[in-house]
Amino acid sequence: MKLRAALIRSATITIPALLLVGCGTSGPGSATGLRSVVGTDLMGARGATPADQRKIDRTVVGICAAAVWTRAECVRHGEVVNG
Known part of the structure; x- marks a missing residue:
């Protein structure tokens, strides 16, 4: 009976902890991948x-093409830049 109680107690601690581990955020797959999306223009x-604005626009194009920002955010950037 004590073994069963110990197993249940262990499971009630371990399972939620494992589930929480999966809820974190992860960084980019690689710096090279991120660099290819964002570029170095900025x-x-x-x-x-x-010329500075063109650099910013080229960076935004990469971010929008990779779907990092939503379509609405990309359109908003174009509206702000174009007035």
Whole structure:
């Protein structure tokens, strides 16, 4: 009977813990994969010049193409940029 109680107690602790482990967020699969989506255009861009804005736009295109942002967010960026 004590063994059964110990097994039940162990299961009531272990099973919820295992379920919670699966609920976390994970990072990108690899830095190379993330770099291919986001690119390197954004580095050094401040948005102060038309060239900077083009860098920002190229970065957004990659993020939208990879479906990181929703379609509505991508459309919103275009509306903000285009006025």
